[in-house]
Amino acid sequence: MSAATSPLVASGTSRGLRGKSVRSRIGDIAGNYWVGRIVKAILTIYLVVTLTFFLVRLMPGNPVESFILNLVQTQGLTYPQAQAQAASLFSFDVNAPLWQQYVDYLGNLIHGNLGVSIVSTGTPVSVMILQYLPWTLFSVGLALLISFVLGITLGILMAYRRDTLPDHVLSTIAAFISGVPNYLLAILIVVFLGIRLHLVPFTAMRGSLSPGVSPNLSLQFIGDALFHASLPITVYVLTTVGGWMLLMKSNTTSTLGEDYVLVARARGLRDGRITAAYVGRNAMLPLISALAISVGFIVGGSTVIEQIFVYQGIGWILGSAIVSLDYTVMQGIFLILTISVVVSNLLADLLYGKLDPRVRIAGSQ
Amino acid sequence: MMLGTRRNAFSRSGASDASVPADVVLSVRQLSVAYVTRRGPVQAVRDVSFDLHGGESLALIGESGSGKTTLGMAINRLLGSSAQITTGEVLYQRQGKVTNILTLNKEQLRRFHWQECAIVFQSALNSLNPVLRVADQFVDTARAHGQHDRGQIEQRASHLLRLVQLDPGRVLHAYPHELSGGMRQRVLLALGLLLEPQVLVLDEPTTALDILTQRVIIETLRQLKQELRFSMIFISHDLSLAAELADRVATMYAGRIIELGSVRDIFYHTRHPYTLGLLQSVPPLRGTLEDLRSIPGSPPDLITLPSGCKFHPRCPLAGPECAQEDPPAFVVGDEHTSACLRWQEVRSPRGEEAAIGEPSRVMHSARTPRAEEAAS
Numbered sequence: 259m260s261a262a263t264s265p266l267v268a269s270g271t272s273r274g275l276r277g278k279s280v281r282s283r284i285g286d287i288a289g290n291y292w293v294g295r296i297v298k299a300i301l302t303i304y305l306v307v308t309l310t311f312f313l314v315r316l317m318p319g320n321p322v323e324s325f326i327l328n329l330v331q332t333q334g335l336t337y338p339q340a341q342a343q344a345a346s347l348f349s350f351d352v353n354a355p356l357w358q359q360y361v362d363y364l365g366n367l368i369h370g371n372l373g374v375s376i377v378s379t380g381t382p383v384s385v386m387i388l389q390y391l392p393w394t395l396f397s398v399g400l401a402l403l404i405s406f407v408l409g410i411t412l413g414i415l416m417a418y419r420r421d422t423l424p425d426h427v428l429s430t431i432a433a434f435i436s437g438v439p440n441y442l443l444a445i446l447i448v449v450f451l452g453i454r455l456h457l458v459p460f461t462a463m464r465g466s467l468s469p470g471v472s473p474n475l476s477l478q479f480i481g482d483a484l485f486h487a488s489l490p491i492t493v494y495v496l497t498t499v500g501g502w503m504l505l506m507k508s509n510t511t512s513t514l515g516e517d518y519v520l521v522a523r524a525r526g527l528r529d530g531r532i533t534a535a536y537v538g539r540n541a542m543l544p545l546i547s548a549l550a551i552s553v554g555f556i557v558g559g560s561t562v563i564e565q566i567f568v569y570q571g572i573g574w575i576l577g578s579a580i581v582s583l584d585y586t587v588m589q590g591i592f593l594i595l596t597i598s599v600v601v602s603n604l605l606a607d608l609l610y611g612k613l614d615p616r617v618r619i620a621g622s623q
Numbered sequence: 624m625m626l627g628t629r630r631n632a633f634s635r636s637g638a639s640d641a642s643v644p645a646d647v648v649l650s651v652r653q654l655s656v657a658y659v660t661r662r663g664p665v666q667a668v669r670d671v672s673f674d675l676h677g678g679e680s681l682a683l684i685g686e687s688g689s690g691k692t693t694l695g696m697a698i699n700r701l702l703g704s705s706a707q708i709t710t711g712e713v714l715y716q717r718q719g720k721v722t723n724i725l726t727l728n729k730e731q732l733r734r735f736h737w738q739e740c741a742i743v744f745q746s747a748l749n750s751l752n753p754v755l756r757v758a759d760q761f762v763d764t765a766r767a768h769g770q771h772d773r774g775q776i777e778q779r780a781s782h783l784l785r786l787v788q789l790d791p792g793r794v795l796h797a798y799p800h801e802l803s804g805g806m807r808q809r810v811l812l813a814l815g816l817l818l819e820p821q822v823l824v825l826d827e828p829t830t831a832l833d834i835l836t837q838r839v840i841i842e843t844l845r846q847l848k849q850e851l852r853f854s855m856i857f858i859s860h861d862l863s864l865a866a867e868l869a870d871r872v873a874t875m876y877a878g879r880i881i882e883l884g885s886v887r888d889i890f891y892h893t894r895h896p897y898t899l900g901l902l903q904s905v906p907p908l909r910g911t912l913e914d915l916r917s918i919p920g921s922p923p924d925l926i927t928l929p930s931g932c933k934f935h936p937r938c939p940l941a942g943p944e945c946a947q948e949d950p951p952a953f954v955v956g957d958e959h960t961s962a963c964l965r966w967q968e969v970r971s972p973r974g975e976e977a978a979i980g981e982p983s984r985v986m987h988s989a990r991t992p993r994a995e996e997a998a999s
């Protein structure tokens with residue numbers, strides 16, 4: 259959070275300077291392409307934070323009420339006693355008006371305080387996120403990498419062999435699997451490979467690690483982490499690779515028709531060099547932004563998959579938070595999801611500028 | 624010469640027993656190319672034969688769709704899979720060694736490309752990889768042909784860029800999109816000369832450029848040809864360009880070379896009505912616009928060609944025999960052939976006797992004061 263707020267601080271200090279230099283300095287900063295991008299990103303995050311704060315509170319049922327009643331029933335407290343205990347636990351006044359809660363929430367957010375879980379009493383939301391997020395980043399990141407590399411490779415292959423049998427077979431498969439929703443595939447794997455055929459020990463694969471294994475740099479840990487992540491990764495890869503294949507095939511096909519590819523052949527360049535630096539790199543450019551957008555969405559989309567496989571990542575904890583109406587956890591996770599989408603889009607722009615010199619020039623002016 | 628010894632690109636396969644006159648670098652013999660389409664084969668090049676001598680420049684002129692570009696690509700075997708070379712041979716000679724380009728294997732062909740014969744394409748704007756700096760494209764080309772010293776390659780590239788009147792300091796480390804169209808065309812020209820090819824094919828080298836840039840390119844080419852002594856085939860529909868740069872001119876119509884001769888013969892002793900039609904469709908520098916005439920009709924469909932002479936439906940001189948017989952190439956003068964049954968009736972309006980100075984003076988309508996300075 260602190261990194262995200264720094265440009266605001268910077269523009270604030272420059273406004274404090276005097277005279278002509280102030281105006282020109284603000285002009286420099288405002289004129290800078292990247293400052294503009296970052297300010298936009300922060301604004302997006304703020305809007306989403308506000309929206310989720312109010313939307314979450316529009317959900318039916320009141321978790322605080324049910325928590326208080328629970329205390330009354332199980333521990334024999336009187337209602338006011340239970341209410342006081344709840345208020346001290348949640349670090350916000352449950353009886354305060356909504357706008358007061360909103361202002362408090364924003365204030366805490368700027369200090370990096372996401373509040374305390376309502377259900378797992380006493381656990382700060384930031385701690386929960388730090389505990390579960392790495393598993394999602396690991397599984398989703400690895401899956402995306404595999405899917406992207408595989409899709410690009412197969413896509414180029416299909417374009418080079420277009421209108422042959424391998425192309426037709428791969429295109430059909432790609433179109434089919436990219437149409438299957440990931441949750442359906444996950445359920446099919448559990449039902450058929452796990453329960454009916456017993457090919458996949460999916461009960462042993464639950465969780466993000468086996469009992470007794472702790473995170474360290476040993477081979478055992480890495481192997482175990484991969485073992486537990488393998489089902490979600492398989493599902494993510496299978497449901498996204500088809501899209502990459504088809505996109506890369508069509509981009510490569512049109513790049514192959516470019517004059518500079520013909521000229522590269524006329525120059526006697528080796529096939530490998532032409533494929534990598536002349537065809538592949540140019541055909542891949544439009545996919546970079548698609549990749550970044552999918553990073554954001556796959557983190558969000560992990561919710562259902564992690565529920566199905568009981569993979570304890572951020573999606574899994576989000577699912578439980580929704581069921582138990584844990585406002586603070588939900589808000590925290592939505593914030594993370596928003597940041598991941600916004601940041602990955604920023605990264606896409608950065609990377610695109612690196613890969614395509616034409617954009618670099620436009621961006622720096 | 625700057626980049627060490629040149630390795631011969633060819634081993635045994637591809638070598639040809641055919642004999643080629645000593646001063647000929649490229650001999651195209653009975654070459655035919657057809658594109659496979661649903662309607663049937665498109666006969667884009669039909670039975671084309673010509674010799675290209677060392678240090679000579681040959682212009683291929685004709686309307687769009689007459690097969691010029693296909694011929695240029697076929698010589699380099701760069702045609703797509705829909706095109707088939709149906710007959711003929713392309714013999715290439717270096718230091719007495721004759722090779723048939725059409726029988727080279729893939730790796731031999733790759734080494735032949737650019738090192739022996741470079742081709743500068745029509746669409747210079749899009750001929751360079753947009754994501755690589757100009758210097759890297761020079762380095763790529765040299766590396767593909769076994770030269771790895773980056774410093775040396777860049778030095779040679781700088782030298783060539785200066786030859787085409789570009790500032791290497793600015794151009795070498797630029798991306799293609801940072802250069803103007805004329806600059807890109809000249810970069811390609813410099814790139815074409817990087818490996819000192821014996822043959823340079825230029826496909827419409829000035830078509831997409833404004834008239835001032837055209838001048839610079841033409842002057843550059845003229846100078847380079849004198850300094851570096853390569854042979855040149857340039858494909859153009861611009862007759863003034865042919866008049867300025869060519870030693871010999873070949874007129875193509877419906878995939879065939881229908882007239883071939885020295886530039887003076889073609890312009891002043893025209894022996895084919897089609898060439899004459901082309902000449903008359905260019906506004907003369909002197910004379911009235913009434914002399915300007917276009918050729919009626921349009922080029923034939925290359926799938927269903929007319930009978931006899933392919934030009935007869937549009938020809939003002941055509942007689943009944945022209946629809947019967949496809950005329951062979953008649954020798955109509957010294958090193959001058961014309962595929963016309965009535966070649967003796969063709970009269971050049973510019974007159975055999977009334978030749979007015981150099982062809983370039985007559986033909987050229989785009990000379991500017993600035994270019995005049997550059998030329999002198």
